[in-house]
Amino acid sequence: TGYTTFDSGFVNTAATKSAITYIDGEHGILRYRGYPIEQIAQNSSFLETAWLLIYGELPSESELSAFDTRIRRHTLLHEDLRRFYDALPHNAHPMSVLSAGVSALSTYYQDSLDPKDPEQVELSMIRLLAKLPVMAAYAHKKSIGHAFLYPDNSLSFVDNFIKLNFGTLAEPYVVNPVVSKALERLLMLHEDHEQNASTSAVRLVGSTEANLFASVSGGINALSGPLHGGANEAVLTMLSDIKASGEGVQKYVERVKNKEAGVRLMGFGHRVYKNYDPRAKLVKESADAVLEALGVKDDLLDIAKELEFIALNDDYFKERKLYPNVDFYTGVIYKAMGFPPRMFTVLFAIGRLPGWIAHWREMNLDTTTKIGRPQQLYTGAVARDYPQA
Numbered sequence: 001t002g003y004t005t006f007d008s009g010f011v012n013t014a015a016t017k018s019a020i021t022y023i024d025g026e027h028g029i030l031r032y033r034g035y036p037i038e039q040i041a042q043n044s045s046f047l048e049t050a051w052l053l054i055y056g057e058l059p060s061e062s063e064l065s066a067f068d069t070r071i072r073r074h075t076l077l078h079e080d081l082r083r084f085y086d087a088l089p090h091n092a093h094p095m096s097v098l099s100a101g102v103s104a105l106s107t108y109y110q111d112s113l114d115p116k117d118p119e120q121v122e123l124s125m126i127r128l129l130a131k132l133p134v135m136a137a138y139a140h141k142k143s144i145g146h147a148f149l150y151p152d153n154s155l156s157f158v159d160n161f162i163k164l165n166f167g168t169l170a171e172p173y174v175v176n177p178v179v180s181k182a183l184e185r186l187l188m189l190h191e192d193h194e195q196n197a198s199t200s201a202v203r204l205v206g207s208t209e210a211n212l213f214a215s216v217s218g219g220i221n222a223l224s225g226p227l228h229g230g231a232n233e234a235v236l237t238m239l240s241d242i243k244a245s246g247e248g249v250q251k252y253v254e255r256v257k258n259k260e261a262g263v264r265l266m267g268f269g270h271r272v273y274k275n276y277d278p279r280a281k282l283v284k285e286s287a288d289a290v291l292e293a294l295g296v297k298d299d300l301l302d303i304a305k306e307l308e309f310i311a312l313n314d315d316y317f318k319e320r321k322l323y324p325n326v327d328f329y330t331g332v333i334y335k336a337m338g339f340p341p342r343m344f345t346v347l348f349a350i351g352r353l354p355g356w357i358a359h360w361r362e363m364n365l366d367t368t369t370k371i372g373r374p375q376q377l378y379t380g381a382v383a384r385d386y387p388q389a
């Protein structure tokens with residue numbers, strides 16, 4: 001009825017109201033529930049920020065410890081679900097394995113699927129927070145042909161995840177505190193980013209009253225693309241290709257500017273940030289510190305810095321307001337920690353999970369939510385008669 005506004009890519013259209021995250025793209029501002037991202041990164045923890053995003057306020061000490069304990073109790077996967085991984089090929093992309101696994105959660109945990117039942121909703125949120133890191137680590141182990149470990153609930157959320165990735169059955173494993181601290185900080189920086197493509201996917205699926213696992217599985221698939229979360233892996237591929245080709249950074253930038261097919265400066269540009277991405281600033285600070293603390297020297301970091309310098313001083317990028325985004329430096333850090341590039345977007349997914357949950361929950365609690373159902377401008381054939389024999 002009435003008229004339809006055309007807004008391909010949702011450049012101007014708000015599809016929802018939300019009280020979770022505030023972004024001012026002109027001034028490089030990002031706040032979770034009003035708290036600046038810089039202060040979150042400095043002072044909070046992954047689970048505390050998750051609580052903040054989901055429930056709206058910082059938790060008390062006892063609330064946080066009860067939340068943590070409850071999550072630790074739910075880390076085990078159903079044994080059949082653990083074996084479900086056997087059915088997937090070892091060379092599958094870990095993001096595909098992860099989305100399949102999360103989708104399968106709704107087959108194993110059928111007692112927490114009702115979005116209208118507050119207790120079931122709580123249980124599904126806890127289960128997902130507890131099990132996603134385990135499933136992510138299994139996707140990694142599967143890809144390198146190593147045996148899966150069981151979670152160690154004496155460890156914190158992040159340390160447990162690190163051990164599941166890098167520990168083996170053969171030897172005891174001690175988590176490196178430098179890796180732990182740096183990974184927790186990176187995960188916090190990824191926790192929410194208002195109506196990005198994957199969160200919008202979670203909301204769209206959830207608007208049909210689909211369960212949380214189904215909605216988040218949709219989000220993981222949306223995140224996997226190279227224009228979204230997949231960019232962190234694509235950045236590393238780009239840096240490695242530049243190094244291997246020996247063509248030099250300037251040559252690569254020229255190819256980007258000439259818009260050669262398929263050549264973009266990955267990790268650059270953002271729909272909302274037109275000045276700088278505050279997360280990228282924080283990640284860049286970490287990159288030098290973490291590589292130094294881990295005693296890693298990586299040419300790819302030098303190439304990244306040279307690329308950034310050249311791009312920031314080039315008219316093509318200046319005119320289009322293209323700046324490094326959160327994905328530009330993360331890959332170099334993840335690589336130094338020992339993660340293979342194919343795991344990078346999986347790390348993004350673990351980081352983003354609290355945001356997806358918070359938005360899904362906010363949408364379900366809002367009694368005015370309608371099913372998401374965009375309009376179109378029809379461009380096909382006009383009415384015509386089916387040919388008669």
Ligand code: CMC
Pocket residue numbers: 009196226227228229230231256263264265266267268269270271272320322325326327
């Ligand atoms: N390299 C070269 N040119 C670019 C880039 C880039 N990375 N990004 C945008 N442009 C150009 C684009 O070609 C266009 O030029 P013109 O006006 O001459 O046609 C102009 O800048 C506007 O770009 P757009 O594609 O209309 O911008 P958008 O808001 O639709 O897309 C984006 C945003 C993030 C998809 C895009 O900047 C991009 O593809 N970046 C590379 C992938 C990337 O790093 N993604 C991660 C995003 S941040 C976190 C996350 O979601 O994971």
